[in-house]
Amino acid sequence: MNTTAESIKAFAASLPEGATISAKELLHLGERAAVDQALSRLVRRxxxxxxxxGLFALPVKTRFGERSPSVEAVVEHIMQTTGETVSASGASAANMLGLSTQNPTRKVYWTSGRSRRLKLGAQSVELHHVPNWQLRAPQSKAGHALRAIAYYGRSEAKQVLRRLKSKLNEKERNELFALRAGTPTWLAKELSVLAAA
Known part of the structure; x- marks a missing residue:
């Protein structure tokens, strides 16, 4: 007969890389106290x-040993299970668009959910709550441009927008212009120049 720990391990192994589990999701495998003890035992081992x-994941086995699941896979799973919108942070967006050559030293994502820190082996990942307008078009170039402008702020918005014009094609500029609804007035005003571009 399988122990609770073995059942949990088998359940976790059936999930894709980056899938997270919590005790509440495992109550079909045993009583809460037994599940909590089994989770602690599996972590210790x-x-x-x-x-x-309260949140766990299975390490990924490779021919070189075990590693943490990828940050992207964990973040993707969190989005699917919580319904949160998650996107690259403003600093990451600026880097992706070539506005900054600095690679952010830590992984930071912006989220519609609560702020929290995750630990994936030696890597620390931060999910930072931001207003919904900063999460519009979370995977598009226009959305990343919006986050980059928000990251640099009001004082640098004109300069950043001038640099972005050459990095966005006409369709992307139109998408960015369309994102102005719901943004702060200073940003909507800066984005209005795209209508005449």
């Missing part, structure tokens, strides 16, 4: 990773 308090 290195068979599960504690990503944050």
């Amino acid at each position: 290195g068979e599960l990773m504690r990503i944050k308090r």
Whole structure:
């Protein structure tokens, strides 16, 4: 007969890379106290990773040993299970668009959910809550441009927008212009120049 720990490990192994589990999702495998004990035991033995308090993931086995699941896979799973909108942070967006040559030293994502920190092995990942307008078009170049402008702020918006014009094609500029609804007045005003571009 399988122990609760073995059942949890088998359940976790059936999930795709980056899938996270919590005790509440495992109550079909045993009573809450038994599930909590089994999770602790699996973490102590290195068979599960504690990503944050109450949230766990299975390490990925490779021919070179075990590694943490990819940050992108974990973030994708969090979006699917919580319904949050998650996007690259403003600093990452600026880097992606070539506005900055600095690679952010830590992984930061912007989210519609609550702010929290995740630990994936040696890597720390931060989910930082921002207003919904900063999460519009989360995977598009126009959306990244909006986040980059928000990151640099009001004082540098004109200069950043001038640099962005050459990096966005006409369709992307129109998409960025269309995102102005719901943004702060200073940003909507700056984006209005795209209508005449």
